[in-house]
Amino acid sequence: MPIHRNAGADTLALHAGQTPDPVHRSRATPIHFTTSYVFESGDHAAALFNQERAGHVYSRISNPTNAVLEERIAALDGGVGAIACASGQAALTLAITTLMGSGGHIVASRSLYGGSHNLLGYTLPRFGIETTFVPAGDADAWRAAIRTNTRLLFGESIGNPGLEVLDIPTLAQIARDAHLPLMVDATLVTPILQCPIDLGANIVMHSATKYLGGHGVAIGGLLVDGGNFDWEASEGRFPTLTEPYEGFHGMDFAEESPIAAFLLRARREGLRDFGACLSPMNAFQILQGMETLGLRMERHVANARALVEHLVKHPFVESVSWPELDSHPDKALATRLLPQGCGGVFSFSLKGGRKAGSTFIEGLRLFSHLANVGDAKSLAIHPASTTHFRMSAESLLAAGITEGTIRLSTGLETAADLIEDLDRGLYAAQKASA
């Protein structure tokens, strides 16, 4: 059941979590560049440590600038609260380690960002947490992969690299039937285009480095709790949340807060002990970006549509992968779950293979050649010569890409200039392949 929003998304993106500083009357969110906070008295200090009073103790655990960012994303996403982390990877790690330890199991979409795949597929097994990867759109495979030790279902709103659209309502039902939470990485959609919690997900994570910041100057991650999972009713699957924790005053987090137990444990254990907190400077910079999130996402979508329209007609382009196209297998899902657009990231394949791809990239002037997405500036990468350069043509195909695949992150520039730049690269690639 979605949470009622107190205001529209654009208003929340500007105001949620912050009122003008009552002391200095600052309109902008102040940057609280402090490690720690002065206690009023010994009693006040003890009360803060024992969670008898609300407030800040140490910026690894909470910080006033970060708190504004946390409230803002929670308000936008329809969550009960959030935690700001050092990166999207830190947010994902915090979520997983809050929910399970050694012996835990995750069912995850096969269509994940490479960093998430590395964490789940290679790193976490060293710590006794295994993952079964399943095709994003195969509901039966998700269901079949659930084991008695499964503790989480995880996917991305729009997958990588094929832009698979996650059927969140169906997966949420599968998760509910199994008494498990569903976590969605909503980095590529942001709350402007989709709020997974409204569709039934329980936890949302963002790499705030991407569209939320938008400027490409700050790494950050956000973890949002939907407050819509009943940990007490999960038949003992989540002892970290439903049994006393000696590491924090013997607190039973679900008893303390039936609604926000997950966030409470994540902050009181994971953020405290693993320490992947966000710098308040980064929080400030991400907040600055979020103020214009709605406007930017509109332009990202509009520009992506313009580029896709141009590329599908280009004779040197073999195919374009974009969920809004009739040719994409998830077109119907995208229409239903992403009615305002599918963001600004898409891929297309050149005729001419690996050489054509690298020549295309070198022919671009406006697009920046780098490994990121969601920047205000347009970005391009040729996976076969960079992120996937060790892979054979066959292995690339198995990963859903070809030797000529280019991934674009459409920025906010004038669309005609971007089209002119693409044509420049396409001309160079075509010439090199002739």
Next chain:
Amino acid sequence: MKLTVSGKSVYCYTGGRANQPGRPTLVLIHGAGHDHSVWTLQSRYFATHGWNVLVPDLPGHGQSEGPQRESIAELADWVGALLDTAGTGATLLAGHSMGSLVALETAARFPDKVSLLALIGSVAPMPVAPPLLEATLSNRDKAHAMINQWSYAPRSQLGSSSIPGMNLTAVNERLMQRQGHGVLHRDMSACNAYAGGFEAAARVRCPTLLLSAAQDRMTPPKAITPLAEAFGRETPLRKLVIPAAGHAMMAEAPGAVLEGLWNFAGAFPSSIQERP
């Protein structure tokens, strides 16, 4: 901890510590559609400062078994039975909103069980706006949205939570969603029907605190005057208005509510001395 009251299982939060004999007890009664978790910060403080704490989920709420009680009088009798079961001695009984009516009626019915009384976000009578009462029956989402709109000060509507990173209105909405169908409607109906506030106030003899919030639109501070005037002259009555908070003051201004209760208890030390 779990207690059995009238043959049914009752969940009581104790502030993170086990209760011990020989201490005064703080009993906190939640409002309509809520559970014990609205009181956690205040509870934990009292529990580490020499008090026992007993914060029940009312019958049919949270983790307590039903049946839900359908009138303030029935709820007051139930609280009386709870205090007997728990074996409380000197007791500060505090309630919020609907819980304040329950606390008031309990203090009137069981004067020997209540040493100090605190009514938080209270008015009597407590009529519920007909569109809200109707919405609790026919459209819970709408009812939750209306309650949130009226329960939080303008500052809290857009955030600035005192609890880092929490979206307080969403927490409140999820808490109300978590309760069973019909729970909120029956609670609101009980508030709406309660007509015994003035009579109960006249019977209360223990020191009483009326704690309001300046920006409360559900139970505005001015509206408590008739109830305040219904207390007898011999009843020590204190009034406190918390600035910059609304009806959801335990979440919006948890420190101010805590200090209000703590200072009130400290002002009547003889009332909270444990009885032999």
